[in-house]
Amino acid sequence: MRFYPVDIEERRELGGYTLLSYRWPDGSVQPGQFVMARVAGYPVTLDPFLARPFSFYDHDGEVASLLFEVRGRGTALLDRAPERIEVSAPLGHGFDIGANGTPAALLGGGIGVAPLKILSRHLTARNVRHDIFLGFAEARFAAVAAEFPGSKVATVDGSEGTRGTVLDAVPDLDRYGAVYACGPNPMLAAVKRVAGEDSVCQLSVEERMGCGNGSCNGCVVPVRDGGYVRSCIEGPVFRAEVLAW
Amino acid sequence: MRFYPVDIEERRELGGYTLLSYRWPDGSVQPGQFVMARVAGYPVTLDPFLARPFSFYDHDGEVASLLFEVRGRGTALLDRAPERIEVSAPLGHGFDIGANGTPAALLGGGIGVAPLKILSRHLTARNVRHDIFLGFAEARFAAVAAEFPGSKVATVDGSEGTRGTVLDAVPDLDRYGAVYACGPNPMLAAVKRVAGEDSVCQLSVEERMGCGNGSCNGCVVPVRDGGYVRSCIEGPVFRAEVLAW
Amino acid sequence: MVVRERTTRVDLAVELCGLQLHTPLIPASGTLAKEALGEVEGVYGAMLPKTTTPRPRAGNPPPRIAETPAGMVNSIGLQNPGVEQFLKDLDAFDVGVPLFISVAGDTVDEFVALCERISSDERISGIELNLSCPNVEHGGLTFCAGPASVEEVVAACRAVVREKPISAKLTNEGAVENARAAEAAGADALTVINTVPALTIDARARKVLVRGGLSGPAIKPIALRAVYEVSRAVNVPILGSGGVASGQDVAEFMLAGATAVQIGTTSFVREPHTILEEFAGFLRDTGMSAAELIGALR
């Protein structure tokens, strides 16, 4: 896997998350694609050893940004990286925003909000009407909703917006012609169940990744036709009906 | 082993070496004692896993400094450490400067120059006359000799001072009542052979260390009475006659 | 491959079982997808795709991988489309260097059937027997569990593969005994070692996370020891595998006795090309050729 050192342009807190941006002058990023990122090492850091997958939060052709939650060692170190990090990107298949129904619903669960920014921008550019629904564990994270004007919010503890999960913030998911969702796998399975039968429902799954380039077979999801497919190559975005969830 | 985070006060190049200083308000450092140092990690860095031993270059009761050569991963990372490092100190038995003969000769081979600064200061404070002899592989490193006014230099390539090893810079080692030496073990063995029979000859040995507190038995040197002793506890400074070299 | 660096020519070529490898690097089986082949152009002296089995295998349910200190544990479960589909897709790996195929069966007969099926394929230069899979005839112990079982499967495969070299891929446990058995049974080479049995636990969830094999730099000193001991016990060439992460690691494995060196887990985080460049730099600095390095400990 080839990694490129990139200089951090900006780092700021957004809700309970970190927004980190760096120069990435490559026009080809699609919403839902991801990067493998890690701190820069000597000559490769062993701690942690593997890189971590992150969705593109946004990309304007010049600057890319990631939005992440500090969970463990990998994200803690990225959060503190002094000047540069190393990334491999763009990876995977993102959302198909070509020939889908309207209006569209964008659902983000927790840090699953990340790819919705670039997705929303692309939909807007194509004049696709869409509503954004975001679910968070606590109000602290919900602050990121300010970046999504007009979005509806749910928090599990009810401290902000509707009490409940992101699905509780969407009264009528089945009236949307297209559903785009990103979040923990159990949330995605719930979205799949609730989405309208005729809507085009696309889910960005979250599996542990070893390589990000299809080599390790570590990141698989079960599919309808039996067996497993790699979420880093065939995904991370899948049509809901493809998944055996 | 207990490590203390310390803030780097200054870092500068000195010859081919790095001089790094940090606050260490502890009055008890003796010349020849050492620290185990590593970069600060999360919550402990695995890369490299072990800390590295360094002599105190100097210590004025408030600020300690280390002089080191970038050799591998450990020193490369210390060299780049952003703000703080972690140290365990003071460790080991240093030079005995109590009841020794005069004049004294201080011999440093390469980065073995490190403990001679604090040693020279302590000897001066006790009015012990001493000459300093330094040997380096190349002129680039010899620049550190400027920190030792009056010192005599040898370089292996002859580009600075006498051509040869540090011993070639000392015409008459056997006339010194006390000899203090630090450098690669083969140099120390040579000093032992050449030093006058009646002089008190003390050698600061260099062995790989695992723990620095006597626990691993990794850092041993062979002794006259048979067997091995730990250089981190019984040393790193030994009377030459004790060593079975 | 002769890499021109500064003014010194560096000779990276090695000979393995009569095959000319332009570099001693080979991808470790199961760690290089066809989608990633573009990244490794020119790096590998031989190719080696993921192990194939007689029938398609879905593999294990996720989670399949977990990171550990300087390594990872995987339990992929030999996911693969089965040998027939595998052979249909094989052209991607036929990139102009010798092509080894890794095979695994649940029984000795399956190993033999696989060897028969592929040995006449002209694209294929050699076979690696993945002996660390469970032997269903012996209560699920792996084929590597003891020398008798290693000898049986190697001899049976040897009987049907006459023209192509066979390498027996061994686990760390029992490596020396099993190496002797494999050599006696006619193996032309040995791959040493496969992943080391390991386990990760999610303490908060109080669950086993992944029970599988440890790979990556963590196991390098274990693999290096196995290569060293095995190379002293047998006369056939060794393909070193386990934790190789740098050009210096490649040199260490060759000094320990390996003729070729496999790059596995590290390829997920470093470009194999960088490892080859580092290795070429090592040869340039020491003035030795790759072939001269093999077993050249002083």
Place this chain on the structure above:
Amino acid sequence: MVVRERTTRVDLAVELCGLQLHTPLIPASGTLAKEALGEVEGVYGAMLPKTTTPRPRAGNPPPRIAETPAGMVNSIGLQNPGVEQFLKDLDAFDVGVPLFISVAGDTVDEFVALCERISSDERISGIELNLSCPNVEHGGLTFCAGPASVEEVVAACRAVVREKPISAKLTNEGAVENARAAEAAGADALTVINTVPALTIDARARKVLVRGGLSGPAIKPIALRAVYEVSRAVNVPILGSGGVASGQDVAEFMLAGATAVQIGTTSFVREPHTILEEFAGFLRDTGMSAAELIGALR
């Protein structure tokens, strides 16, 4: 030990072979010098100094250690002053918690003689048999090389040690079989695992640097697997050892089936007290006692 954190009481105590340990932590043999005892006051539920042998042993010449990815390889060679001097110096380790002694012999008779020599010493609560040392009667293979040899030495020691618990310390290789053999021969506990055979090479010098045993976080997933498998195969308590570096690691080993957990290499780079605090924090967060954690995988 009951550590009061915030308002929750955390119960760290475990029972091991009838002994009460106020914490489940024990220093791994050979990794805690008497000079460092001051740093670990109150941390350990039992003490365990470096292995002693019938006669003084000088140990191996340096270099004895080399760092590896997330670990180290050592070949100390059981340097120790011999059992007589060892017993004279032992008071330093008699700090008010149960005191285990690790013994190693070159022959079964030496093991027995050591056990006899120390079993009447009132300071000593239990014995750990270091079975990974070379068995001179069996051509230098270790006592752990096979279940027959494990059984022989454990049974012989058991015959002379009637009042005190014996733990057999096993290597990773063959751990399950050897565990069954040790249990059958009367071991009261098992220590799982010792270091893993490994090698480091200095490529520039083209020399073997250290041929010895790998320890540290690198081997944690290997040790965890061994503890897990052994705990499913036997009924005696297990002392987990191998790569423990944090309070969460302690929890993982106990969940895998360990009753007590040894801290070795990591104590060179972290204060064991920190590990205990992290472990207490884990218990507080989960609302469990240390004893409840043992084998409590869901």
